Amino acid sequence: MDVGYPERAEAFRAEVRAFLAANLPPGWRGLGALAPGERRDFERAWRATLAEHNLLAVSWPAEYGGAGLSDIEQVVRSEEFERAGAPTGTENDGFGIGLLGNTLLVAGTEEQKRYFLPRILSGEHVWCQGYSEPDAGSDLAGVRTRAILDGEEWLINGQKIWTSAGATANWIFVIARTDPDVPKHRGLTFLLIPIDQPGVEVRPIRNAAGYDLFCEVFFTDARTPAGHVVGGVNSGWSTAMTLLGFERGAEVTTDPIRYRRDLDRLLELARERGRDAEPRIRDELAWCYARVEIMRYRGYRGLTRFLAGARPGADGAISKLIWSEYFQRYTELAMEILGLDALAPPGAGNGGALKVADAGTENSARCWAEEFLHARAGTIYAGSSQIQRTVIGEQLLGLPREPRMDGGPFRDIGKPAAAPALGG
Numbered sequence: 001m002d003v004g005y006p007e008r009a010e011a012f013r014a015e016v017r018a019f020l021a022a023n024l025p026p027g028w029r030g031l032g033a034l035a036p037g038e039r040r041d042f043e044r045a046w047r048a049t050l051a052e053h054n055l056l057a058v059s060w061p062a063e064y065g066g067a068g069l070s071d072i073e074q075v076v077r078s079e080e081f082e083r084a085g086a087p088t089g090t091e092n093d094g095f096g097i098g099l100l101g102n103t104l105l106v107a108g109t110e111e112q113k114r115y116f117l118p119r120i121l122s123g124e125h126v127w128c129q130g131y132s133e134p135d136a137g138s139d140l141a142g143v144r145t146r147a148i149l150d151g152e153e154w155l156i157n158g159q160k161i162w163t164s165a166g167a168t169a170n171w172i173f174v175i176a177r178t179d180p181d182v183p184k185h186r187g188l189t190f191l192l193i194p195i196d197q198p199g200v201e202v203r204p205i206r207n208a209a210g211y212d213l214f215c216e217v218f219f220t221d222a223r224t225p226a227g228h229v230v231g232g233v234n235s236g237w238s239t240a241m242t243l244l245g246f247e248r249g250a251e252v253t254t255d256p257i258r259y260r261r262d263l264d265r266l267l268e269l270a271r272e273r274g275r276d277a278e279p280r281i282r283d284e285l286a287w288c289y290a291r292v293e294i295m296r297y298r299g300y301r302g303l304t305r306f307l308a309g310a311r312p313g314a315d316g317a318i319s320k321l322i323w324s325e326y327f328q329r330y331t332e333l334a335m336e337i338l339g340l341d342a343l344a345p346p347g348a349g350n351g352g353a354l355k356v357a358d359a360g361t362e363n364s365a366r367c368w369a370e371e372f373l374h375a376r377a378g379t380i381y382a383g384s385s386q387i388q389r390t391v392i393g394e395q396l397l398g399l400p401r402e403p404r405m406d407g408g409p410f411r412d413i414g415k416p417a418a419a420p421a422l423g424g
């Protein structure tokens with residue numbers, strides 16, 4: 001099997017490598033190696049450098065501010081950045097560029113593309129994702145946040161939760177209920193809402209590792225223009241699913257690079273701690289190696305399909321399931337190797353970095369312990385493992401659908417949540 005990339009992609013790879021060599025600080029060891037203040041400054045300056053070199057959205061058409069290259073160059077850019085441990089933007093760019101921007105290219109109007117895409121790239125609009133609610137996560141179509149058309153504007157009331165990077169965003173894309181009298185998937189609208197207005201309140205939530213990485217967002221008579229709808233009024237479900245395809249399948253070619261590097265660190269840890277000769281540990285490490293190889297071949301498969309024009313869809317559920325369950329198992333193995341040190345881990349932390357590779361702390365026990373905690377959430381966000389298995393069963397294997405109890409009109413809207421007073 002020839003798994004080589006086309007010549008022009010390799011030429012672009014050389015350009016990206018030269019860019020990284022010329023622009024990353026000497027001795028670069030990842031974001032997590034920087035102190036929190038330095039980190040913010042670096043992220044700001046790095047993003048500006050990427051924008052200046054047109055490396056933020058390589059495959060977006062030039063008329064919307066992208067580099068106007070093809071999907072293969074986009075993939076090559078991401079692979080080389082992953083190899084170098086260099087960010088491809090801020091966390092909010094994952095939502096603005098990776099999710100919303102790509103969705104607008106598929107489902108947005110020409111006017112929306114011309115208005116929003118350049119503003120995402122310039123950093124004027126900074127995005128987060130408002131899907132989940134306290135009573136609607138896996139059952140996403142059960143959202144209660146209500147939007148009512150009031151003249152030229154939508155009036156929005158309700159609550160979102162677990163909004164990653166919400167504290168640094170100034171726009172949020174939201175699935176809201178616009179028709180409660182039809183079956184729940186049919187009464188939803190995908191809305192784009194500015195955060196900097198009196199009707200929107202964002203409150204940080206601290207995670208298990210001790211970092212404020214996500215938020216809850218309250219809408220109390222919040223407003224957005226009537227035209228800020230992607231995919232049509234009451235047709236938001238299809239837009240929401242297009243976006244989830246990008247979310248679940250996005251890293252299919254970079255996952256094996258990242259996890260291979262983490263596996264190398266894990267091997268180093270096992271050697272350092274004198275555990276690498278133990279048969280059980282060796283078995284587990286061999287399992288990890290096999291998983292990373294599976295990810296690598298799935299990466300090639302995903303890339304081949306992508307370059308043939310297929311957009312990420314239900315297939316993304318397989319990648320999501322594989323990486324998230326792998327993520328948990330190898331960080332559990334790290335905890336086992338660390339033994340008692342895992343309970344009160346010494347060394348520097350990873351500053352909230354979601355990957356050991358970002359941490360740059362040379363395999364500190366604290367860094368592994370924090371990643372172990374982050375990994376717990378991997379099988380929950382972007383759709384839990386149980387939900388991915390249902391998607392695979394129903395949509396890819398054609399198995400009988402699970403019984404649904406909720407085919408009738410969605411009337412159970414209740415009173416939208418008001419922001420409770422802070423206290424305690």
Ligand SMILES: Cc1cc2nc3c(=O)[nH]c(=O)nc-3n(C[C@H](O)[C@H](O)[C@H](O)COP(=O)(O)OP(=O)(O)OC[C@H]3O[C@@H](n4cnc5c(N)ncnc54)[C@H](O)[C@@H]3O)c2cc1C
Nearest residue numbers: 129130131132137138162163164377380381382383384386
């Ligand atoms: C770190 C993190 C970041 C996140 N970031 C965002 C974000 O930026 N924006 C956003 O909108 N959301 C975000 N989320 C929310 C995430 O998408 C939801 O947590 C997830 O979809 C699960 O929903 P839930 O928490 O309501 O759990 P529930 O849906 O209540 O599920 C609880 C358990 O029941 C199982 N379950 C539920 N329904 C079924 C079923 N039909 N069949 C089998 N099992 C089922 C689930 O698998 C799970 O184990 C984030 C979550 C985390 C942990």
